[in-house]
Amino acid sequence: MSAALLRRIVIVGGGSAGWMTAAALSSLLDPKDVTITLVESDAIGTVGVGEATIPDILAFNQMLGVSEAEFMAATQATFKLGIEFVDWGAKGERYIHPFGQHGVDMQGIDFHQYWLRARDDGAREPIEAYSLCALAAQAGRFALPDPNPRSVLSQIRYAYHFDATLYARFLRRYAEARGVVRVEGIVGDVRQGADGTIAGLTLRDGRTVEGDFFFDCTGFRALLLGETLSTGFVDWSHWLPCDTALAVPSEHAGPPTPYTRATARDAGWQWRIPTQRRVGNGHIYASAFQSEAVARETLLANLDASALGDPRRIAFKAGCREAFWRGNCVAIGLAAGFLEPLESTSIYLIQEGISRFISLFPRGDIPDILRTEYNRHMRTEFEQVRDFIVLHYAATTRDDTPFWRYCRTMTLPDTLLHKIELFRETGRVFRYNDELFARPSWVAVMLGQGIVPAACDPIVATLPAGDVAHSLASMRQAMAAAVERMPRHADFLSRYCPAVAA
Ligand SMILES: Cc1cc2nc3c(=O)[nH]c(=O)nc-3n(C[C@H](O)[C@H](O)[C@H](O)COP(=O)(O)OP(=O)(O)OC[C@H]3O[C@@H](n4cnc5c(N)ncnc54)[C@H](O)[C@@H]3O)c2cc1C
Known part of the structure; x- marks a missing residue:
């Protein structure tokens, strides 16, 4: 790599993280100066359940210059004015x-x-x-x-509820119109140079993709930053013991509410997120305290209207990477870390990762101080969001189940x-x-x-x-x-x- 501008940026992953990164970079960089390639695999697919957001997303859309009405129509979005919490402080109580x-x-x-x-x-x-x-x-x-x-x-102040899959599709159209090249294929091997930085990717079918800088947007697997560069994971599951989600859309039982609902359950909580055409539902629970069968039954018994399919299971661990930027690779999205969606913060953390990278945009020779600054900032962001989410579990008078007894007495x-x-x-x-x-x-x-x-x-x-x-x-x-x-x-x-x- 030379001290000149980075010329070839490669994004691995086409979920919300990958396409948000591609859209943001393509809105700033001229494809004549910098090429952006995004590799994703339909066979692997995306998590595709990020549906509730916080008002900061308005700034992201403004940065892209997209029309709000067009974005909302394309993603079947509704407005969100806050979150209603039911049964959190004490059973039978609610607040917004x-x-x-x-x-x-x-x-x-x-x-x-x-x-x-x-x-x-x-x-x-x-x-x-x-x-x-x-x-x-x-x-x-x-x-x-x-x-x-x-x-x-x-x-x-407002944000949106939307269909995450449609959001990625919307951003893909935006990014491709600005020169981003999408490559469909599964990355089989990540090649490193003599200095340990990432040199390129080899797809399972033998094609290669070379780059100067890489974004790891491969989801929970963290193929580049985690697997290839061996960056450890900071585990916060002692503060956030929920580790599984069951997600299922349902029909509307009435007009869409302009707020998200989060209802505490025996070993976790259930979300209800209305988009224009359907309602997103999910039950997040701690598998150490509840079986999947009971969690599934709880979810299905507490829908406002008929389920549109079978619940999909997603396993996760609360925490973040020890570093978010190593060598010439930054992880964004689930590859960077995950905090359960109780306050709808994951898409915000993606946005923050992208904006902070843009504000530190490097030349080819990346001084260590840039990585240090980025890692310091993102770690602080994750820790602050973590504390706010943990507050909901810690500040409770509930002692009706082992899960709530654990939460109310854990060391904070x-x-x-x-x-x-x-x-x-x-x-x-x-x-x-x-x-x-x-x-x-x-x-x-x-x-x-x-x-x-x-x-x-x-x-x-x-x-x-x-x-x-x-x-x-x-x-x-x-x-x-x-x-x-x-x-x-x-x-x-x-x-x-x-x-x-x-
Ligand atoms: C249960 C749950 C609920 C959530 N709810 C919300 C919410 O309400 N609000 C919010 O803001 N966020 C929410 N999130 C988070 C949000 O869904 C994610 O942060 C967001 O979708 C980003 O995901 P991602 O793009 O990092 O990963 P993914 O969606 O998993 O995408 C990973 C991409 O990497 C590709 N890939 C992986 N391996 C390879 C390979 N070897 N070769 C090629 N491609 C590869 C895949 O094909 C895919 O395109 C939620 C997450 C979960 C788990």
Whole structure:
């Protein structure tokens, strides 16, 4: 390799990770300067269940310059305003983790401190009564955010539910139109140069693919970074013991809800993700605590409508690679690591891996410091997402099954323990290093699962009770009135982005 620009980029794998990488790079690089080749095998197939996303995906689509309505129609997408958690903190309880904020911060003090003060004064509305996204989700309504920051509707934040297979297909069309060359075939051998970097691939039929830089998007197998470059795996299954998913689509039982539902079960949880044409369902469970037969029965007994096929089993382990970039190879997607989809973060982590790579785009001779920076950043991202997901299991009063007794008593990562204790004792939450989940998300989940701070902010505690109650009542009324004016989610979809046939 020379110190010149990388000339030949090779992506191995054509799931969401591979095609997102191909689309992003092809939107930036001129094929006259840099060729991009993507190798995938229809015979191996993809995981194809990544269906719920978080608002950061809007930035990815904007980077590609794709029309939202076109993307949504092609992927049969619906809007998502948050996640409803059922039976997590205690059986019979539910709460919404909405996108966006609760209420409005006042005098530089976080809104939830005012909510805690009102609670001390006897108010009983849940904090989600002050979230426009939560209220709209519950009412089955949706509107795009108002660009006017004075409008209540400017508080809307949203993401999508979509069909992951159609998403990869959509991105493939995009990338191929920008010069990406797709090679169909199974990689049989990964060839290394004398310095240990990857030199090329040999397909099972004998064809070869050469490259200067390689993306390992081969899914759980991690063929390049894991198998060839022997990069170890950091196992977090002691904090996230679920290791199996059973996934099955079903028919709709009513109009698609603009939110994901995650219902806790005896040894894990079940997702419900509505797209325009069907509902994605899955049961994630810990095989050490439940048999596949019981998990399957639980899933099928808890669908809203008839299953469209047999459940598909996917085994996984929570954790990430010890390094994400070694030599001339970066792993993106499941090859980089996996955290269960409780907060819909995998596609975000793919996006983050791609954007960080682009921001560090190397020349042919890659200085070690680039790899160090990339690995440091991605490890922090994975750990921060991990902590937020573990919070849902740890903050529970459930002790009705061995699984929940394990979760509520497990030793937590120090970083998470600190956050929980700081909130429990003082009501404070801070966001470190631009972490993905900001204060409102931590507050929503901690309050939702029964961690209530001992006291509110001492400055807010001195305010006249009537003033606090009046401010909160005005916010509630403004939000409720705004939700009334929003169109029904199903009507909005049918006008804005009706699904096109797959
Ligand atoms: C149960 C479950 C639920 C999920 N839900 C969500 C969700 O709601 N939201 C979210 O954001 N994410 C979710 N995800 C994650 C999401 O599905 C994945 O992150 C995403 O699909 C990326 O997968 P991938 O492209 O890395 O791997 P895969 O989809 O497995 O693709 C791997 C690719 O590599 C190719 N390949 C492998 N070996 C070879 C070889 N030897 N030769 C040639 N090609 C090869 C395959 O053909 C395939 O094209 C979920 C994941 C699971 C397991």
